[in-house]
Amino acid sequence: MLRWLIRLGIAAILITGLGSQFYGIGMASSEQTLDQLRASIFTQLEERKTDISFDYVGDRQELSAQIGSLLREVFAEDDYAAYNVDAYLYTIRTWNGAAKINLSVTYRESAEEMAVVDGKIRELLPGILKDAVGEQQQARAIHDWIVTHVAYDTNLEHYTAYDALTSGTAVCQGYSLLAFRMLELAGFETRIVEGSVDSGSHVWNLVKVNGRWYHMDATWDDPVPDRAGQTSYAYFLKTDAQMKQDHRWTKPYPAAG
Numbered sequence: 001m002l003r004w005l006i007r008l009g010i011a012a013i014l015i016t017g018l019g020s021q022f023y024g025i026g027m028a029s030s031e032q033t034l035d036q037l038r039a040s041i042f043t044q045l046e047e048r049k050t051d052i053s054f055d056y057v058g059d060r061q062e063l064s065a066q067i068g069s070l071l072r073e074v075f076a077e078d079d080y081a082a083y084n085v086d087a088y089l090y091t092i093r094t095w096n097g098a099a100k101i102n103l104s105v106t107y108r109e110s111a112e113e114m115a116v117v118d119g120k121i122r123e124l125l126p127g128i129l130k131d132a133v134g135e136q137q138q139a140r141a142i143h144d145w146i147v148t149h150v151a152y153d154t155n156l157e158h159y160t161a162y163d164a165l166t167s168g169t170a171v172c173q174g175y176s177l178l179a180f181r182m183l184e185l186a187g188f189e190t191r192i193v194e195g196s197v198d199s200g201s202h203v204w205n206l207v208k209v210n211g212r213w214y215h216m217d218a219t220w221d222d223p224v225p226d227r228a229g230q231t232s233y234a235y236f237l238k239t240d241a242q243m244k245q246d247h248r249w250t251k252p253y254p255a256a257g
Contacts, residue, residue: 032058034066041074044103045081048111052103060099063092079192080180083173083203084109084160109177113162117178120165121185129186135209139216140236142182147222147231150175154224172219176203179218183207195249204235206253213256215243 037056044052056063075082086106093100109117128145132138146164153169161178164170170178176192183190189208193215196202204217217235235243239257 032056034058034062034070037063038070038074041071041103042077045074045085045105046078048107048109048114050105050107052105054101054103056099056101057097060094060097063099067092079190080177080184083177083192084114109160109162113160117161117165117181118185121182125182125186128182135188136237138186139183139188139207139209140233142179142186143216143218143221143236144231146175146179146182146218148228150178150218150222152219152222152224172203175219175222176205179205179207179216191253193249193253194251195247197247202247204247206256207237208254209237213254214238215240215247215256217243217247 037054037058040054075085084107086108088103088105090101090103093102124145128141129138132141149168150164151169153163153167153171153174155169156171158164158167158170159173159177160170161174161181164174164178180190180192183205191206193204193206194201195204202219204215204219206213207216208214214237215235216237220235221232223230223232240255241257243256
């Protein structure tokens, strides 16, 4: 029962973060077209810029009508950046046929922390993968390392890959972000799945192994309370049908299995 109650607490906090991120006040950038605007926003997110200003000289009515969907498209381009945004706020002021867009973004993981994450993963991967032959064994080696080196954060304080690596604890968001970055740097295509379980909101991963997508939930394969060296494979490389027994999602993701 404790495991489910803990997840319910995470879900409440995660929803708050994702709500401000995807459905809150918003975010924007600028150029002459919406495509240029989209590219500029994406670049600034990748660089973890916190205060951004742009002048937009394109169609202001189109900007007003499309800004919501444009932002969702930008976030969909990079799960790692999207799930590290804690909140954002934008303002648009118009005059003389132009628009001034000011954007403020708060990140859970800074650019400096992201650099630490990437450096540590690049240092660890050769050892993690040295005995793994083929993509399935490589994905399993990464899964096993996370499960045996990260403990579930019952205090609900650690949300990032940086937290998972430096403190050794994280909630489901931290597990998923660490798995995403480790898999990505190992050469895998991967996604973060936003969904729910009976107790509330939850996130986990998709990974493409040998040309096919599969679900991987390292959080649920890690015993709570933590038991050193023990891991489960109940949620490793599972199909959609298998995962839907106790996980649900409504956003479009690649079909698994």
